[in-house]
Amino acid sequence: xxxxxxxxxxxxxxxxxxxxxxxxxxxxxxxxxxxxxxxxxxxxxxxxxxxxxxxxxxxxxxxxxxxxxxxxxxxxxxxxxxxxxxxxxxxxxxxxxxxxxxxxxxxxxxxxxxxxxxxxxxxxxxxxxxxxxxxxxxxxxxxxxxxxxxxxxxxxxxxxxxxxxxxxxxxxxxxxxxxxxxxxxxxxxxxxxxxxxxxxxxxxxxxxxxxxxxxxxxxxxxxxxxxxxxxxxxxxxxxxxxxxxxxxxxxxxxxxxxxxxxxxxxxxxxxxxxxxxxxxxxxxxxxxxxxxxxxxxxxx
Amino acid sequence: xxxxxxxxxxxxxxxxxxxxxxxxxxxxxxxxxxxxxxxxxxxxxxxxxxxxxxxxxxxxxxxxxxxxxxxxxxxxxxxxxxxxxxxxxxxxxxxxxxxxxxxxxxxxxxxxxxxxxxxxxxxxxxxxxxxxxxxxxxxxxxxxxxxxxxxxxxxxxxxxxxxxxxxxxxxxxxxxxxxxxxxxxxxxxxxxxxx
Numbered sequence: 001x002x003x004x005x006x007x008x009x010x011x012x013x014x015x016x017x018x019x020x021x022x023x024x025x026x027x028x029x030x031x032x033x034x035x036x037x038x039x040x041x042x043x044x045x046x047x048x049x050x051x052x053x054x055x056x057x058x059x060x061x062x063x064x065x066x067x068x069x070x071x072x073x074x075x076x077x078x079x080x081x082x083x084x085x086x087x088x089x090x091x092x093x094x095x096x097x098x099x100x101x102x103x104x105x106x107x108x109x110x111x112x113x114x115x116x117x118x119x120x121x122x123x124x125x126x127x128x129x130x131x132x133x134x135x136x137x138x139x140x141x142x143x144x145x146x147x148x149x150x151x152x153x154x155x156x157x158x159x160x161x162x163x164x165x166x167x168x169x170x171x172x173x174x175x176x177x178x179x180x181x182x183x184x185x186x187x188x189x190x191x192x193x194x195x196x197x198x199x200x201x202x203x204x205x206x207x208x209x210x211x212x213x214x215x216x217x218x219x220x221x222x223x224x225x226x227x228x229x230x231x232x233x234x235x236x237x238x239x240x241x242x243x244x245x246x247x248x249x250x251x252x253x254x255x256x257x258x259x260x261x262x263x264x265x266x267x268x269x270x271x272x273x274x275x276x277x278x279x280x281x282x283x284x285x286x287x288x289x290x291x292x293x294x295x296x297x298x299x300x
Numbered sequence: 301x302x303x304x305x306x307x308x309x310x311x312x313x314x315x316x317x318x319x320x321x322x323x324x325x326x327x328x329x330x331x332x333x334x335x336x337x338x339x340x341x342x343x344x345x346x347x348x349x350x351x352x353x354x355x356x357x358x359x360x361x362x363x364x365x366x367x368x369x370x371x372x373x374x375x376x377x378x379x380x381x382x383x384x385x386x387x388x389x390x391x392x393x394x395x396x397x398x399x400x401x402x403x404x405x406x407x408x409x410x411x412x413x414x415x416x417x418x419x420x421x422x423x424x425x426x427x428x429x430x431x432x433x434x435x436x437x438x439x440x441x442x443x444x445x446x447x448x449x450x451x452x453x454x455x456x457x458x459x460x461x462x463x464x465x466x467x468x469x470x471x472x473x474x475x476x477x478x479x480x481x482x483x484x485x486x487x488x489x490x491x492x493x494x495x
Contacts, residue, residue, distance in 0.1 A: 059428055
């Protein structure tokens, strides 16, 4: 007899594939902006009046981005249908529906930004929603995994070192930082705001992660989640420094330079991974944390 | 001047015999500046100047804009040509005039555009080939010029008066100078960038 907790390997693998394709889509979008290719195809939804234009120069990046986006959109529809057919969890169905709405909105924003010649007030939300959508797909993969469907190992929350609320603050801070980065990339603000935000967000990440590693390390899921978040955040900080340095070094270049493009796109991609890792950690905290108890009781 | 890397676009690279340099700042052999836009910014009596019937051409050839700096009058026709065997897009990054972005496939019909307001100086760019950049100065009157390969410019038919002349260079910025012109006489004005 089927239950809510039945592991469906096909659905899980499909969800992982969707998340992976979405990360590719984030990379493709980062390439479009970094290669200054955003307006290389003036028309939308067609490209030079065709479904498949000659893939040359900036068109390769812009139309390639559109093709991957279409694929991700179709994959999201398949996920929704699959989940509605086999997954009995109402909240999971709502999440799949939210993912489809997000990918549709994202597609419309992508088209609008081409039509309106890349205004920051469309391009920056487009870039930020991309990161949020990626986190949604990662959450869907998590929720369909065998490990999630098994019973959690619940640990009580230490009243002197609470993390429930703090764990929510991390993804919120990361989203804010991602928006600042997107706004800077689309020339709404100077990059100084994003640069100033970096130590603040890194501090919040390290604060929460270290509290988990110091006080909740006995829970393997929390320990892994916090360690992963620290690893991607540290990587992200170094990539941000590298991206900024190459941007300064090539300030007078007449075209986007490969090294600058590489570091910037990696910074965008690892930014998406940082948000996803913070979302996963916040979810795991909610799943694995029991009632708050005083330290004395914990010791007993 | 930095060399443009066209290696990822062989169709563009094949059209040149050797390396192509960017025209961001072009210094002539006589140490003068090429491709600076010069115009009368202020001092002309209010008048309506009709635009010439002839269009101004902007050609995409070898994935380079020719000319690099274009002077045009308000409501004069800009004719955009694509001589290349590749797709281009043409993006007018104007701030005063409405910005636009059009596709220019190979062998496409010439695109015709007009600008309804004075605006000095804004870029025309191609996102297919991100090194492609041209600049347009839209003047309300016919007294403008672009410096050539000897760095000189000439504004002809200017009525007597005292004028503010502005020179605008895409990277080095703008400079202004005053000149007074007597009836039937010529006047000279020099601008210097740097030391």
